[in-house]
Amino acid sequence: MSKIEIRRPRIEDREELNQFFRTVIENTFAREGLAELIEDIEAEINSKKNYLQMDLKSKGEKRYFLIALAENKIIGTIEFGPASELIQVCTNGEMGNLVEVGTVFVLPNYQRQGIGNQLIHEMLQTLNTRGIKEFCLDSGYQNAQNIWKKKFGDPDYLLKNYWGQGQDHMIWKLSTRGVY
Numbered sequence: 786m787s788k789i790e791i792r793r794p795r796i797e798d799r800e801e802l803n804q805f806f807r808t809v810i811e812n813t814f815a816r817e818g819l820a821e822l823i824e825d826i827e828a829e830i831n832s833k834k835n836y837l838q839m840d841l842k843s844k845g846e847k848r849y850f851l852i853a854l855a856e857n858k859i860i861g862t863i864e865f866g867p868a869s870e871l872i873q874v875c876t877n878g879e880m881g882n883l884v885e886v887g888t889v890f891v892l893p894n895y896q897r898q899g900i901g902n903q904l905i906h907e908m909l910q911t912l913n914t915r916g917i918k919e920f921c922l923d924s925g926y927q928n929a930q931n932i933w934k935k936k937f938g939d940p941d942y943l944l945k946n947y948w949g950q951g952q953d954h955m956i957w958k959l960s961t962r963g964v965y
Contacts, residue, residue, distance in 0.1 A: 788855075789853050789854070789855055789860075789900060789903060790853070790854045790855075791851055791852070791853050791854075791903060791904065791907050792851065792852060792854070793845065793850065793851060793852070794837065794840065794841065794850050794851075794852050796841055798852065798859065799837065799838075799841065801858075801859050802837055802852070802859060802862070803830075803834055803837070805859050805862065805890070805892070806830050806833040806834060806837075806862075806890070807830050808892065808893075809890040809891070809892060809893070810826055810829050810830050810833070810890075811826060812893050813890075813926055813928075813929075814826050814829075816928060817926055817927060817928065833888055836848045836850070836864055836866065836888060837850060837864075839866070840864065847866060848864055848865070848866040849864060849865050849866065849911070850862060850863070850864040850888070851863050851864070851904060851907055851908060851911070853891070853900050853903065853904055855895065860891060860892045860895045860900060861889075861890060861891040861892070861895065861900045861901065861903075861904050862888050862889070862890050862904070863886065863887075863888060863889045863890075863901075863904040863905065863907075863908050864886070864887060864888040865884045865885060865886045865887070865908060865911075865912065865920065866884065866885060866887075867884065867885065868880050868881055868882075868883050868884065868885040868921055869885055869887075869923070871923065871954075872885060872921055872923055872956055875942055875944055875947075875954070875956060876921075876941075876942055876956060879958075880921045880956070880958055883919055883920055883921045883958065884912070884917055884920045884921075885920065885921050885922060885923070886905075886908055886912075886920050886921075886922045887922060887923075889901055889904060889905065889922075889929075891904075901932070905936075909961050912961045913961050913962075917961060918960060918961055918962065919958065919959065919960055919961065920958075920959055920961065921956060921957060921958050921959065922956075922957050922959070923954065923955060923956040923957070924954070924955055925947065925948050925952065925953075925954045925955075927952070930953070930955050933955065933957060934955075937957050937959055940955035940956055940957050941956055941957055941958045942954075942955065942956040943955055944956075
C-alpha cells in the first residue's frame with residue numbers, strides 16, 4: 786500500500802468528501818442489512834456534510850476533521866465535536882460536557898489495513914494537544930461495535946434494541962491516555 790497522508794480538510798476537498806460520505810454510508814447501511822432505509826441514509830449523509838461545513842466555516846473550532854489520503858485520494862475520515870443529543874439523552878447528561886469522536890469512516894477497499902487506527906491515533910494526539918483528557922464515542926453499527934469492543938472493551942452504555950430488535954446502540958466514555 787502507498788503511504789497514507791493524514792491532514793486537515795481544505796475547502797477544495799468538500800465535493801470529494803461529500804461523495805466519500807455517500808459511498809461509505811451507503812456501503813455501511815448495506816453491510817448492516819439496512820440498505821432499504823433510504824431516509825436514514827440521506828439523514829446520515831446530510832449530517833456528515835453539515836459537520837464538514839461547520840469545520841470548514843469555523844476553521845476547526847466547532848467541528849474538527851482529519852482526512853486520510855492515499856495517492857491524493859480521500860480514503861478515510863475522523864472528526865470530533867460536541868457530544869450528540871443522542872449521547873446526552875441516553876447518558877442522562879453524564880457525557881454532555883465531553884467531546885464526541887465520530888465519523889470514523891474508511892473506504893471499503895481500504896478497510897482492515899490500519900487506516901482507522903492511524904486516524905484514531907492522530908485524533909487522540911490532537912485532543913491531548915488541546916488539553917482534552919476524556920471523550921466519548923458511540924455506534925449503532927454492529928460491525929463498528931465489534932471493532933470498538935475489541936479496542937476499548939465493553940461500552941459504558943448498552944442500549945438494547947435501540948434501533949429495533951437485535952440492533953443495539955453502544956456508548957463509550959474514554960480517556961485520551963491509555964487508549965493506545
